[in-house]
Amino acid sequence: MPQIGSFTLLLALALAVYSFVAGALALHRKDDRLGETARRAGIACWAAVTIAAFALVLAAFGNDFSVAYILHHSNRDLPIAYKFAALWSGQEGSLLLWAWLLSTYGLVMRLRYKVDPQLTAYASAIVAAVQVFFLLLINFAAHPFGLVTGSIPPDGNGLNPLLQYPEMVIHPPMLYLGYVGVTAPFAFALGALIMKYPGEKWIHITRRWTMVAWLFLTCGVFLGAHWAYAVLGWGGYWGWDPVENASILPWLTMTAFLHSVMMQEKRGMMKMWNMWLIFTTFLLAIFGTFLTRSGVVSSVHAFAQSGIGIWFVWFLAIAFATCVFFFVRNRETLKSEHRLDSLISRESSFLFNNLVLLVACFAVLWGTLFPVLSEWVTGSKVTVGPPFFNRVNVPIGLFLLFLTGIGPLLAWRQTSWDSLRRNFLWPTIVGVVTAVVLIARGMKPWQDSAYFYSLMAISLSALVATTIFGEFWRGGRVIARQQHISIPSGMVQITRRNTRRYGGYLVHFGVILIVIGFAGLPFNQDKEQELGFGDKMQIGNYTLVCQSYTQDDTPNYSSEWAVLDVYKNGKKIDTMYPERRFYKASEQTSTIVANRSRPNEDLYLVYTGKNPDTGRPIIKAHVNPLVMWIWIGVIVVGFGTVLALIPNWKPPKVRAVEKAREETEAAVKRGTVEVGGD
Amino acid sequence: MLRNRELLHPIQVLGIAVLAIAFMGADVDARFNKLGHQLMCMCGCNQVLLECNHVGCAYSERMRNELTASLERGDNDSLALQSFVQKYGNTVLSAPTSSGFNIVAWIMPFAVFAAASALTLWLVRLWKSRPVAQPVAHPNLGSDELDALRKKARQETEF
Numbered sequence: 001m002p003q004i005g006s007f008t009l010l011l012a013l014a015l016a017v018y019s020f021v022a023g024a025l026a027l028h029r030k031d032d033r034l035g036e037t038a039r040r041a042g043i044a045c046w047a048a049v050t051i052a053a054f055a056l057v058l059a060a061f062g063n064d065f066s067v068a069y070i071l072h073h074s075n076r077d078l079p080i081a082y083k084f085a086a087l088w089s090g091q092e093g094s095l096l097l098w099a100w101l102l103s104t105y106g107l108v109m110r111l112r113y114k115v116d117p118q119l120t121a122y123a124s125a126i127v128a129a130v131q132v133f134f135l136l137l138i139n140f141a142a143h144p145f146g147l148v149t150g151s152i153p154p155d156g157n158g159l160n161p162l163l164q165y166p167e168m169v170i171h172p173p174m175l176y177l178g179y180v181g182v183t184a185p186f187a188f189a190l191g192a193l194i195m196k197y198p199g200e201k202w203i204h205i206t207r208r209w210t211m212v213a214w215l216f217l218t219c220g221v222f223l224g225a226h227w228a229y230a231v232l233g234w235g236g237y238w239g240w241d242p243v244e245n246a247s248i249l250p251w252l253t254m255t256a257f258l259h260s261v262m263m264q265e266k267r268g269m270m271k272m273w274n275m276w277l278i279f280t281t282f283l284l285a286i287f288g289t290f291l292t293r294s295g296v297v298s299s300v301h302a303f304a305q306s307g308i309g310i311w312f313v314w315f316l317a318i319a320f321a322t323c324v325f326f327f328v329r330n331r332e333t334l335k336s337e338h339r340l341d342s343l344i345s346r347e348s349s350f351l352f353n354n355l356v357l358l359v360a361c362f363a364v365l366w367g368t369l370f371p372v373l374s375e376w377v378t379g380s381k382v383t384v385g386p387p388f389f390n391r392v393n394v395p396i397g398l399f400l401l402f403l404t405g406i407g408p409l410l411a412w413r414q415t416s417w418d419s420l421r422r423n424f425l426w427p428t429i430v431g432v433v434t435a436v437v438l439i440a441r442g443m444k445p446w447q448d449s450a451y452f453y454s455l456m457a458i459s460l461s462a463l464v465a466t467t468i469f470g471e472f473w474r475g476g477r478v479i480a481r482q483q484h485i486s487i488p489s490g491m492v493q494i495t496r497r498n499t500r501r502y503g504g505y506l507v508h509f510g511v512i513l514i515v516i517g518f519a520g521l522p523f524n525q526d527k528e529q530e531l532g533f534g535d536k537m538q539i540g541n542y543t544l545v546c547q548s549y550t551q552d553d554t555p556n557y558s559s560e561w562a563v564l565d566v567y568k569n570g571k572k573i574d575t576m577y578p579e580r581r582f583y584k585a586s587e588q589t590s591t592i593v594a595n596r597s598r599p600n601e602d603l604y605l606v607y608t609g610k611n612p613d614t615g616r617p618i619i620k621a622h623v624n625p626l627v628m629w630i631w632i633g634v635i636v637v638g639f640g641t642v643l644a645l646i647p648n649w650k651p652p653k654v655r656a657v658e659k660a661r662e663e664t665e666a667a668v669k670r671g672t673v674e675v676g677g678d
Numbered sequence: 679m680l681r682n683r684e685l686l687h688p689i690q691v692l693g694i695a696v697l698a699i700a701f702m703g704a705d706v707d708a709r710f711n712k713l714g715h716q717l718m719c720m721c722g723c724n725q726v727l728l729e730c731n732h733v734g735c736a737y738s739e740r741m742r743n744e745l746t747a748s749l750e751r752g753d754n755d756s757l758a759l760q761s762f763v764q765k766y767g768n769t770v771l772s773a774p775t776s777s778g779f780n781i782v783a784w785i786m787p788f789a790v791f792a793a794a795s796a797l798t799l800w801l802v803r804l805w806k807s808r809p810v811a812q813p814v815a816h817p818n819l820g821s822d823e824l825d826a827l828r829k830k831a832r833q834e835t836e837f
Contacts, residue, residue, distance in 0.1 A: 234729040241724060348802055355794050363787035370774065370783045378779050383718050385772035386726060392787045591731070608731060620731070 002067050002145040005055035009096075009145070012048035012103070013135040015041045016128050023125035027195075035121050042110045042124055045131060046103040053100045056093060056144050060086045065156050068146045069093055075156040075585035077555035081169050082159050088172040089163050091293065091308070092144035097173065098289075099134040101180040106131065109184060115205055122191025123184070130183050133315050141308045158585025161557075165231045171223040175247060178217025179285045182250060184209040185257075186282035189275055193326050196333045200265055203274070207261070208645060210278075214254050215641040221247050222634040233591035233606040235526055235622035237630070240389040245368045246288030252361040253281040256354045263350050266412060271334040272327075273354070279323045284361075286316055291368070349407040356400045363392045394453050398460060401515060404508050405464035408471050426470065431463030450522035457519040461512040468505045468512075475502075496649040503644025510640055513633030520601070520626030528620040530611050531562065540623040542603055543567040547575070549617045557581040559592075562607055562617050566596065578607035578619060601625040706749050713745060713758055718772050726772055741766075 019041040026035030056069070060083040065071040073086045073093065088094040106127045113120040138144065162168075185206040192202035224247065229237035238244060257277040263269045290312035367384045375381040409423040438455055439445070445452035475498075476491030483490070495502040529537045531546040538544075548563040561579035565572055579592040596603040604622040611618055711728065719730035721737040727745075730738040741762075748758040762770045774780035 232731070234725060234731045236729065239725065239729075351798055351802065355798050359787065359791045359794055362790050366786055366790075367783070374774070374779060374783070380768050382774045382780060382783075383769045383772055384774060384783065385718060385724075387716060387773040388783065391773075392784075396787075396791070606731065 001055045001059045001062070001064055002147060005052045005059070005145040006143070008048045008052040008055065009135065009139050009143075012045050012052065012099070013132070013139050015045035015048060016131040016135050019045060020125055020128035020132055023121060023128055027121055027125065038128070039110050039113060039121070039124060042103075042106050042128055042131075045128075046107040049096075049100045049103045049135075052144075053087065053096055056096060057084060057087055059145075060084070063156070065154075066148055066152050067144075068148050069144050071148055071153060071156045073156070073159055075158040075556075077585070078156075078159055078164075079556065081166070082164050085163065085169045085172075086159060088176070089159055089168075092138070092142040092146075094172065094176070095134065095138050095142050096144045098176055098180060099131065099138055101173075101176050102127070102131055102134060102183060105180060105184050109187075116201065118195065119188065119191055119197060119202060119205065122195055123187035126187035126190050127183060130187075133311075137308060137311055141311055156585065158556075158583055161581065161583040161586060161588045161590035162231055164556075164583070164590070165227060167223050167227040167230070171220060171227050174216050174223055175220030178213050178215075178220050179250065179288065181209065181213025181216055182254065182278075182282050182285045184213065185278050189278040190323065190326065193275060193330050193333070196330050200268070203261055203264055206278075210254065210258060210261075211641055211645055214251070214258060215638060217247070217251050217254065218634065218637055218641075221251060222630070226631060229627070230593055230595065231590070233593050233608075233620075235524065235604055235606075235620075235624060237627070240367070240386045242368045243288075243292050245364050245389075246291045249288060249361055249365055250281045250284040252357050252364070253277055253284060256357040256361075257281060259350050259357075260354050263347055267347065269347065272331060275327065275334060276323075277354075279327075283316060283320060283323075286312060286319065290316065346407065346410045346412045349403060349410050353400070353403050353407060356396060356403060360393060360396045360400070363396060364389065367392065397515075398453065398456050401457070401460045401464060401512075404511065405460065405467050408467055408505065408508075423467075423470070427463045427466040430466040431459045434462035435459040448522065454519045454522050457515050461515050461519075464512050465509065468509050471505055472502065495643070497651075499646045499648055500644045503640045503642075503646075506640030506643060507637050508640075510633045510636030510638075513629045513636055515633075517626050517628070517630030517633060520624065520629075523625045524622060526620065526622040528608065528618060530614065530616050531564070531619050532614075532616045535616075537619065537621060539621045540601070540603075541568050542621075542623065544576075544605070544619070544621060546617075546619075556585075557583045560607065560610070560617070561592075562619060564594075564605065564619065566603065576603070576605050578605040580607045580609060597628050599626075599628050602627045709749055709755065710745060713749075713755060714742065716759060716772050717741065717745070717762055717770055720766050720770060 019038045021038075022034050022041065023038035026032070026038055056067075058064075059067045059070050060074045061080070063070070063074070063076050069090060069092050070086070073089045074083055078086070086093065088097045106124065109120060109127060110124055113124070188202050188206040188209070191197070221244075224244065225237040228239065229235075254277075257274060260270050260277060261274050264271055264274050290309055293308055293312065367388050370384045371381050405427060406424070409420065409427075411419070435455055435458075438458060443451060443455055445455040472491045472494070473487065475494035476487045476489075478490070479485070479493050479497075480487045480490035483493075485493075525540055527537065527539045529535075531537060531544070533546060533548065535546050536543055543566075545565045545567065546562060547565050550561060550563070552559045552561070559579050559581045561577050564576050564578070566574040566576055574596055576594040576596060578594040580589060581592060582589050591606050591608070594605040602622070602624045604624055606620040606622075608618045608620050610616065714728035715726050717727040719725050719727045719735065719738045719741065721730065721735050723730055723735070725731075727738060727741055744762070744765075745758065748761055753761070759771065774783040776784060
């Protein structure tokens, strides 16, 4: 297997180089036959990388510890699913996964070349160039098929215990699908710029690519958050770790792009801006990988660090220089076609939306890199942790939430004050009433800034939710009147008729739910206590009673766990089993959190260990309000994005009219019908 | 009356002492929680001190005890944090301070926000001030042109 893997990786590199060089030459010479060979080489490259990836997975399944990567990331007793996950559990394997996903995106692009052969040829050559970089890296800097020197150990070192959790089987591939997926819109954008592509067709072609990449990145980021919550046992889901930050940087710019691109489609505006947004997104995706791999900033994801950072620096520099070169050369083709008619318009709301998203991106990047800057300037390193990011980003996030609320109420071109007042009345009333009710029920925003932000977040969420509901209601009412159907049926139909718009609103609604989940953070409670048999612990409305604690042993790990009865208002409501595992191969411990998640709050229990003096277990309990809404919100965001990807449904009458129009146009072109006449 | 006063005095003192101890305890707890979130665990886990959950962590337990001792000694917040900085270095603080070069960390995001907002407003004014398109000289358009204009209008307003 290692020989097959090594050979196919080299072959893949050769094919990628050919695809890039021949593709570029074919475009320069306008040689279609040469271009076709480049396209086919790109497809063959996917086959070669696929074989290499399979070879590594098979080596893991076959316990081939002659391969150093398998020796360090697997062991005989590791469950099958985690042996598969070993593919992305270390540096070399995750880079191979990256290369495979990139070649898969390239494959889809090259197979669908008829959408626009010329633009796809450019995009294909650019993707091939990115492939060359990753395959060079895998072949010469982080080879996944390196062999063990000396005698081969009988068993491997095992997988990092923190990674032995079901979500770790899907979180990294999702995240990588997002990161890598950015390459496709980047390639189309750069290709369009190089060939001075007229019009907005490249935007239409890349819209789906961008949305798919955005969806994967969103899922990847939140799966990572859920994994941190469920596995790391500190009771939180986001620690503002540099690697976490790296994942939201391209997400923020891609979100900005998905909004501002509408201005280009609708009004032919912001062409340069959109071009740079997609360039920046790609560069930030690569930069995130650099941050993860280089160790330039300290991170809890230290297991991914190595000396390959310099490769990324060079690649970033070359990619940036390429973008700048073609932008400077061809920027004349990116001139705006329209002017902005009013400050109170959908266009300007998109402008401010972009501004806030980019400032948020800058704030995260700034905080992440400030320790390096501080050390460089003052010679002394500082820590930039959660207090900084929360204080800086929460106000920015709230402003963005406010814009999410007013954006849909503004019309394209210009909105009158009267219309704005009319549309804003109910959402404002709902927002204010929500704030009043929360204060009446005991929230005291004047006591702490965190409570104030929480109140603002929930009130603004209510405001935005009302605007979204209003949009569905108004659209549904129009359809209901036209077709004499009920308003809910009308709402369903209006959604099907304009999936992009209403799918987008659903995405916004999902974001609101996520924000509500975040708003519970200031009200978290935690308590740590040693619990013997029959001992009680009180936290919030819950009383925990320790019934027992026991041990278990499997080939992969041994474990200790407590059996805790949970009482609420004197009534037993559940039994929970927080656990701590000791993984034999890696000789590392890990906690398995017991979480009772409900819409109002999570009861989150961690078995932190045993007191060496008394031998009794120590339990840390957290009561975290509203967390479940974060995960529900992500599902709604996913549903909304998928909905926005579905083509619009057209009523039979519209379809018939369109068909007749098309037939007439075709007939006019053929000359069998005369236009005008008496 | 005097007797009553003499009796009340120790009860008042006791009451005040109990309340003081109770409130002081609550204050110490709140301050422990607040300061514990302003410090990092120095074991290398990159987690906030009160959130470090490493089993058998060689630092967090000791650092928590040090923080408790500092608060029980009556150190104010600044003194308590300063003692940690002296012992563990600047990186023990979970966020940059608001003095010296560190203040740049806090100012920059808001400065960029202000600058970007000003730029956006300027851009909007600039775009608004561009010359308005003049009405066409011959309003009698052909059906193809009208169709094209309708299509454009639909495209620009449908969303």
